[in-house]
Amino acid sequence: MSEEHKWKKYLKEDYHEVEESPHSKDENWEKIIMEVSQAHQHQKKIPKKSLLAVAMIVVIVIGSAFVQTNQMQAFDWFVKMFVTTDGNTTQINQTTTEEKDVSTGALPDFDNITTEEVQDEESKEMTLEEAQADTDFNISTPTYLPNSYQLESVTIFYDKAPATHVQIEYVNDGNDVVTLHQTYQPDDFADAKVVDNEDTKIKTIALDGGEARLLEFKDDVRQIIWSTPQMNWLLEGTENERNLIKIAESME
């Protein structure tokens, strides 16, 4: 039996070996119901739903006044990043398009817009060479890695055929993890990420002659998000900002 199987087997056995609860199931139920009833009595009145809806719309309209846009052009591709703040949350949008001019204000062709439900993708761990053979794009790796980071795993996600998303993980002696996500986008593409402003600081940083977004989460994790023609990148780890930028700039 492999070590992993042993782990799981023993863990599951341990999980099912519990000391009985001092109270019976029904006694616990009574206490829960009592707690729920008390909470109901103390519940503050919330605004009517219709007022909430209006408030949301107002926030969105006001928030749209604080939109920052950054755009870069490479070859025939435009890469745009929007950052929209509406108080509690910030939305980061990435779009890539092959159009010559994306600022004409013309409405998009709604017939050609498709949406995809985000779901858990099937994935497979493999070597870098196998991953390269299984994808239609060049998988880049950083030439700079600080603090004894070593390649830990390469994972391909099969949400599309051929695969367009690769994740490369590096782990150092302290078990810190740096993860690089590379997503190939040969077609026009738009993506958005919403973050909570209380937990996350967002800033624009210079990266290899272009711009990127640096997100700093309260659990000391940082992400750098950037786009290049036909490729979206996300680098994540607990390394400091300077090191993460150096890693991002060393992609080859």
Next chain:
Amino acid sequence: MLKKIFKKSEPTHEEFRLVYDMFYSRVYRDVYFITKDCHLAQDALQETFVKAYKHMNRLEDKERMGAWISTIATRTAIDVLRKRKGAREVLTEDIMIQEKNMEEKGSDTLHIVEANLVREELLESINEISAEYREVILLRYIHELSIREIAHSLNINESTVKTRLHRARKKIKEKVQHDPKRQWIGGE
């Protein structure tokens, strides 16, 4: 869309009882796995169901209720541990496992079947790591949630989940390897 959001409401008494019956054992095992104390587990179980009742209308995918309620349970169990035992004993992510002296067991240990020894020491080391590490181990290896699901449910980054799993596994392995009486897990 607004209509869809607003049509949700709190569960009825009967619905809530059904959820309670369905997940009582699972939740109790989850919180016991974290607290390793039946009294704390009982408190955490009650708080978990109160929270689940209050937030059930936010659950989009009812088929994921088991995973959802397990993450509430593990979070609540950690909170209960913090309140009851004091912050010193509930280690945060960056603090390593408690260095408890491993005392030699009596000579009867020698007669225990190999497999039982392995299991016993593995579980002993798991119980010594911090509650946050046990939480990700529980969600990953027992409930078999993906890294992404764990990160989403606990509102932490995928990197943090991976780091905790790496550290937990390494610490458990080290603990067992450095136990002078047992070195059952080989090298890399």
